[in-house]
Amino acid sequence: MALEHAILVSLLEKPGSGYELARRFDRSIGYFWTATHQQIYRVLKRMEGDGWIDVHEVSQQGKPDKKHYSVAAAGQAALSDWLHEPIEPESVRHDLAVKIRGAAFDDPAALIRQVERYQQAHSERLTHYLAGELRDFTGPDAPAHLDDMRELQHVVLRGGIAYERMTLAWLEDVLATLRRIQAARAAERPGP
Amino acid sequence: MALEHAILVSLLEKPGSGYELARRFDRSIGYFWTATHQQIYRVLKRMEGDGWIDVHEVSQQGKPDKKHYSVAAAGQAALSDWLHEPIEPESVRHDLAVKIRGAAFDDPAALIRQVERYQQAHSERLTHYLAGELRDFTGPDAPAHLDDMRELQHVVLRGGIAYERMTLAWLEDVLATLRRIQAARAAERPGP
C-alpha cells in the first residue's frame, strides 16, 4: 500500500518517466523498496487519475515518446498525510532463517554452500554501498554542504551499510554453527 | 512461495493443528515469516492434497475438533529439495526508509514522533528476544546439551538480536539527523 508513496518521494527528488523510475527501483530506492516496471506503470496511471501527479508527454528523436511525471499538490498532501501515520512494523520474510531451522532435518552441507554464496552477495552489496557513500556523500567530489534531501539519503544509506555489516557478521556465526553440526554428525556416524 | 516450507519446518519441529501453527507464526517462526490463519489453513489444505503432510482428526471435549498435521515423506523430500535451491535475496520493503527520504519535503516533526515510537517497539522486541534466549538457550533451565534443532533455533534468534541492536543504533542516528534538520530550518525561519 506504499508503492505510491515511494514513487512520490522519488518524483519529488527528481521528476521523470515510468521507465526512469523503474531503473531507480533497481538502484537507490530499490534497496529499500522493490518494484517492477509493471507495478510502476499501473500505479502511475492510478496516481494520475487521482490527481496526485501531473504528466506531460515528451517527443524524443530516436527514442519512443515518454511521459514525464511530476508531483502535483494533491500528491504532496497525500505524502504528508502518510508521513504522519504510524510507522508499521516491517513484515519480515526471511527465507534464510527458515532454511537454517530446516537444516536440522536435512544434511547441512547443501545449505552451507548456499550460505557461502549468499555471504558473497552481501559482501558485494556492502562494497557497492561504500563506493556509493564515498562518491556521493563523503568523497572529494561530494558537495561541501549537503542539503536536507541528501542528508536524509545519506542516513538511509548508512542504515543499509549497518545492515550489511551486521548480516555479514551473523552469517559467520551461521556458518560456524552449521559446520559444527556437520562435524558432530560425521563423528557420530563415521565413514569407512 | 515459501510459506509451505516454513510450515514444513514448524511441523517437523513439532506437529500440530492449523490453529497452533497460526499462534507459532505470531511468535518464534513469525519473527522471520509472517502469516495469518487464513493463509495457513489454505496452504495446509493444498499441502494435504499434495501428500506433503498427514492429518488425523482429534475430537476434544469442551473445544472444537482439531486436525492434527504431521510431515509425510513427500513433505520431507520437498523441504530437502528447497534447501538445495539457492537462497534468494530478501525482497525488502522498508516503509521507514521511504518515510525518511520523504521528510525532506515535509515538516520532520511528525516523523520524529513516529520514529520514537518505532524505536520503543524495537527496544521491546529486543528485550523479548533476550528474555527468550535466557529462558531457552543460556539460562539455568536450559538443557546442558542443545540438540541440532535447538542450536539452529538459537543461531536464528542471535540473528534477530543482532538485527534489533543494529536497528536501535541506526535509529539514534536517524533521530539525530532529523533533529539537526529541524533545528537548521527553525534557525532559517525564526518564529516570533
Add this chain to the structure above:
DNA sequence: CTTGTCTATGAAACGAGTTGCATAGAGGAT
C-alpha cells in the same frame, strides 16, 4: 543480415497476501 540490447510503454493472467465475515461451544467477567 540477423541477433541482441536499450529505450519506452502496456495488456493479460496468475498467484500470494489481506480483510471482513461466519460458525460454534466453553468459560470468565460485569
Add this chain to the structure above:
DNA sequence: ATCCTCTATGCAACTCGTTTCATAGACAAG
C-alpha cells in the same frame, strides 16, 4: 442475562505482486 475472549475452522472478495507476452524504432556486434 449479556458480553467478551479463547479455541478451532473456513468462505468470499479484494488488493498487491509476479510472470509472460507484445510492440517498436535505434543502434551495435557478430
